[in-house]
Amino acid sequence: MRYASNLTLAVSSALFAVAVLVACGRSDESGSAASTFTDPPATDAMRLGALRKAALANGFVRASELAVPVVPARHDVGRLIFASPIMSLNGRISCQDCHLDQFGSADGLPNAIGVGGEGAGAARLHSGGRILPRNVLPFWGRGSRGFDTFFWDGRVQKVDGRVVSQFGVHAPSTDPMIVAAHLPSVEVREMVTDTPQIRDGLMSEDVGAAASIQSTLASRFAADPAIGPKLAAAYGLPRDRVSFREVTDALASFIRFNFRIRPTRFERFVHDGGSLSRREMAGGVLFYGRGRCAACHGGPYFSDMKFHSVAFPQAGFGKNGFGVDEGRYNTTLNPKDRFLFRTPPLYNVAKTAPYSHSGSVVRLEDAIVAHFDPLRLVDTREMTVRERSDLYARLGTASRETLPSALTDEEVRQLAAFLRTLSF
Ligand code: HEC
Ligand code: HEC
Missing domain, CATH: 1.10.760 (Cytochrome Bc1 Complex; Chain D, domain 2)
Incomplete structure (x- = not known):
């Protein structure tokens, strides 16, 4: 009993740290990108044309084509x-x-807080509610x-x-x-x-x-x-x-x-001759090209609706307890599905931090890094033997995926700039 409550305390303070980071990130974001960095409009007609074609070839359609009528x-x-x-x-x-609306229809927390919880955002973490070991989906x-x-x-x-x-x-x-x-x-x-x-x-x-x-x-x-x-x-x-x-x-x-999909800047670019900045265009070209993102994040919602493994850090108890979440395996009980998760759709992804199935990553840029350099995001010396052994297992399944190879920090920023054009 004592053990359990100490563990709960440790887990909830780790989760609290992530939630506070999200809150800071949100107030940061309002000013930064636009004021400190000028990103002129892209003018390279050939690359712009190639990007439009790649988007259409990978299943991108207008928002209006996706709506299902409701009474x-x-x-x-x-x-x-x-x-x-x-x-x-x-x-x-x-x-x-x-x-919640203020967190893009998620809750801004790494793991959800269920019955017994009160308030919104970080305040909810210390309200004594029961922890749900997954990140809320928008x-x-x-x-x-x-x-x-x-x-x-x-x-x-x-x-x-x-x-x-x-x-x-x-x-x-x-x-x-x-x-x-x-x-x-x-x-x-x-x-x-x-x-x-x-x-x-x-x-x-x-x-x-x-x-x-x-x-x-x-x-x-x-x-x-x-x-x-x-x-x-x-x-x-x-x-x-x-x-x-x-x-x-x-x-x-x-x-x-x-929560229907609305037109985005990217839709206006692809279908109505709208503009993109140079950095956004470079990110789009990477997304559909060398970055290999569209292999999984393709189709009209930027998800193949299939299950894959990316070795994101794990936060909280995990669906299977002791900081482990076996993902799709919990549903199928097929060992091949261990550590696989549905590819997340990417509309409004800039508004739904923190990221991954356990909400372990705060910045959009780091969510991209997790795909090709996951060890950059964890301090393996701080982990218990058990946590490291879970990490080795997940690195093993991720190594069988066709993931992007090393990208530079500037390329990661370009990809993040591109993902921000999918907001509405
Ligand atoms: C305690 C917090 C909490 C409450 C309350 C809650 N949800 Fe969720 N919701 C979650 C979490 C966490 C997930 C992701 C769970 C998972 O995939 O294992 C989720 C996922 C979903 C999804 C799946 C979205 C997708 O991308 O597949 C739907 C649909 C959903 N919730 C609907 C609802 C509805 C309807 C209600 C009210 C009846 C509700 N939720 C109440 C936390 C909550
Ligand atoms: C092999 C399939 C695959 C490829 C290739 C891939 N992803 Fe992912 N991506 C995933 C899966 C699966 C997750 C969720 C993993 C988890 O939560 O454990 C994810 C998560 C993400 C997230 C976090 C989303 C959220 O809501 O939590 C972002 C952002 C993202 N990917 C962007 C990219 C970008 C940009 C690229 C290209 C550089 C890329 N992905 C390449 C499968 C893939």
Whole structure:
């Protein structure tokens, strides 16, 4: 017991240090790039043309081609549900507590803080909430056209027209976005307090236990004076017939609509003759060329929606405990999937620090460095033998990937400048 609480303390102060760095980075960013460095517009017509072609050849499309239409009454009530603590059994935590506008729909923390947490950003770390051993994922483009692989380990995924998830044959929907929206409310420590009784019910993979929590939540939403009538009307149902199906459909509609991809500077460059600076252009040319980024970060969302290994430092307990996260292996139990994670989509990536599945890296530039020089980001002498042995294993899997080879610091800055053109 004593051991556990000391460990918790150590982990949360390490995570606190990263969160403070993120907060500092954010105030820095506002002034720096523009004022201290002049980056003239790119004029090299041949390279600009080659970059446009490479983007199109790698699946880049206009934002408007990705949108999936949603019913306004449904995303309107979905917005209320998203912000409502009714979504948790203890009535204290909402989806919005971890997916915040000010952090690009993530939370600005390395690992998420679930039930028991209060406040936003670094303040949340010392509020006594339970640590969730993964970095919060942002929502940009989730559930839009072709975006149907969810979570760092792809534990909800559409494969050959079927949704594969922990629900097995009982998947509550054929829409993976709706299935993904079913999970947080029954995830122990995320939105459910970790008591032995709840843990036994939910951990035994008993679909009945999850369904019974969710039907309780649905009746609460139906009874809520601000939400119930709107929810029933949006689906043409009497209030007492509203089920968790409608609750999650409304949530999914809200996420699809509110976090849809908007036109970026890069879209204006590729499709409307807009300009890029020299550094941004050089970064784009590297991204699609020698940097090999598009091999994994290709397609309309800058992700192949497949699973790969990059030896990022690991922060916090890790999904598998003792600072280890075996990634995709947790979902498939196939040893080949050990340490693989879904390639992160890159829209708005400049707004969603810290980076990687455990939020271990604060600066965008360092997230790029992690791909080709991961040892630069860790002090191996400060690590325990166990941490180093985990690192060796991850370096082994990463060495089998086609990752970029050594890039200079200036090239890394160019790539980061290019990634900033994907913000909106
Ligand atoms: C305690 C913090 C927390 C709360 C509350 C929370 N989330 Fe999340 N969310 C996370 C974390 C952490 C991840 C990444 C987890 C992973 O991939 O293992 C995530 C990932 C997701 C994803 C997957 C995104 C992607 O890129 O695949 C969806 C969808 C999502 N959350 C929806 C919701 C909804 C809907 C709610 C409310 C019902 C909610 N979340 C509440 C922390 C939270
Ligand atoms: C072999 C596939 C692969 C290649 C090539 C690749 N990446 Fe990644 N990238 C990943 C994976 C997988 C992750 C997440 C790893 C993790 O969290 O453990 C990632 C993470 C990132 C992140 C952090 C995103 C976030 O939200 O946490 C950035 C930024 C990034 N990559 C940019 C690049 C750039 C720029 C290049 C080219 C220099 C590149 N990547 C090349 C697979 C790849």
